[in-house]
Amino acid sequence: MNPLTGYLLVAALLFSIGLAGALTRRNAILVLIGIELMLNAANLNLIAFWRYGPHPEALTGMMFAIFSIAVAAAEAAVGLGLVISIHRHAHTTDLDAMNRMRG
Amino acid sequence: MSVVFYLLAALTVAGGLAAVMLKNTVHCALALTVAFAGLALFFLDLDAQFAGFAQILVYIGAVAILVVFAILLTKGSETPKEGVYSRNWLAGLAIAAGVFAVLGWAVLQSARVLPGPEGTPTATPVVTVLDIGHALMGRYVLPLEIVALLLTAALIGAVIVAMHEKEGAK
Numbered sequence: 001m002n003p004l005t006g007y008l009l010v011a012a013l014l015f016s017i018g019l020a021g022a023l024t025r026r027n028a029i030l031v032l033i034g035i036e037l038m039l040n041a042a043n044l045n046l047i048a049f050w051r052y053g054p055h056p057e058a059l060t061g062m063m064f065a066i067f068s069i070a071v072a073a074a075e076a077a078v079g080l081g082l083v084i085s086i087h088r089h090a091h092t093t094d095l096d097a098m099n100r101m102r103g
Numbered sequence: 104m105s106v107v108f109y110l111l112a113a114l115t116v117a118g119g120l121a122a123v124m125l126k127n128t129v130h131c132a133l134a135l136t137v138a139f140a141g142l143a144l145f146f147l148d149l150d151a152q153f154a155g156f157a158q159i160l161v162y163i164g165a166v167a168i169l170v171v172f173a174i175l176l177t178k179g180s181e182t183p184k185e186g187v188y189s190r191n192w193l194a195g196l197a198i199a200a201g202v203f204a205v206l207g208w209a210v211l212q213s214a215r216v217l218p219g220p221e222g223t224p225t226a227t228p229v230v231t232v233l234d235i236g237h238a239l240m241g242r243y244v245l246p247l248e249i250v251a252l253l254l255t256a257a258l259i260g261a262v263i264v265a266m267h268e269k270e271g272a273k
Contacts, residue, residue, distance in 0.1 A: 003108075004217045007145070008210040010112045014119050014138070016203035021123025023195025024188050029128060029173055033135050036166065037119050040142050043158075051149040052218050056228030059238050063246075065146075065154050066235075069161050070250045074257035076166045080173040081261035087177040088267075096190055 115141030
C-alpha cells in the first residue's frame with residue numbers, strides 16, 4: 001500500500017471519531033474534545049502530504065500545520081471559556097438542556 | 104507500511120475512541136492526551152520534528168490541561184442520570200459513519216495518483232529548525248503576525264468571557 005494512503009486513512013478515521021463524539025455526546029466539553037480531534041486529524045493530513053509531496057523543502061504543508069495548531073489553541077481557549085461562562089449562568093453543561101438563548 | 108506505523112495508528116485511534124466513548128469526563132480528557140501523544144509521534148515519524156514538538160507543547164502541555172481545568176470547574180465529571188449520549192445519538196453516529204465511508208472511498212480511489220508510490224521511498228527531507236525560522240521571519244512573516252494578534256485577541260476574549268461578573272453574580 002502507498003504509505004500516504006495509510007496516513008490519510010488514519011486521519012479520516014480519527015476525523016470520523018471526532019465527528020461522532022461532537023455529534024453524539026451530551027456534555028459541551030466532550031463536544032469540544034471531538035472538535036479538537038477533528039482539527040488534529042486535519043493536521044496529520046497536512047504533515048503527511050508535506051512529507052510525501054514533490055517539494056518538501058518548500059515547507060508549505062509544515063507551515064500550514066504550525067499555523068493550524070496555533071489557531072486550534074485559540075479556539076480551545078475561547079470554547080472552554082464559553083463553557084465555563086454558560087455553566088456559571090445555567091448551572092449545566094448538558095447541551096440537550098440548553099434549549100433557549102435568553103438567559 | 105512499517106510496524107511503527109501500525110503501532111502508532113492503533114495507539115492514536117484507541118485514544119480517540121476512548122476520548123469520545125468513556126463515561127467519566129476526566130478519563131475522556133486523559134484518553135484525549137493519549138491521542139494527542141500518538142499524533143505527535145506520527146509527526147516525528149514523518150520527519151516533522153518541529154511540528155511534533157509543537158504538538159507536544161501546545162496540545163499535551165496546554166490544551167489538555169485547559170480541558171481538565173474546564174471539566175473540574177464545571178463539575179463535568181459527574182455522570183448525568185440520563186446517560187452521556189445525546190437524544191439523537193443514532194443520527195450523529197450515522198452521519199460520522201457516512202463521512203468516514205466517503206473519505207475512505209475517496210482516499211482508496213485516488214491511491215494511484217497520490218505522490219510517493221510503493222517501492223520508491225522518498226528521500227528524507229532535511230528541514231532544520233533554522234530553515235523554519237528563516238521561513239517564518241521571511242516568507243510567512245505576515246501570517247505569523249496575524250496569528251500573534253489572533254492569539255492575543257483570543258486569550259483576552261477567553262478571560263473576559265469566563266470572568267466573574269461583579270454585579271448579578273451570586
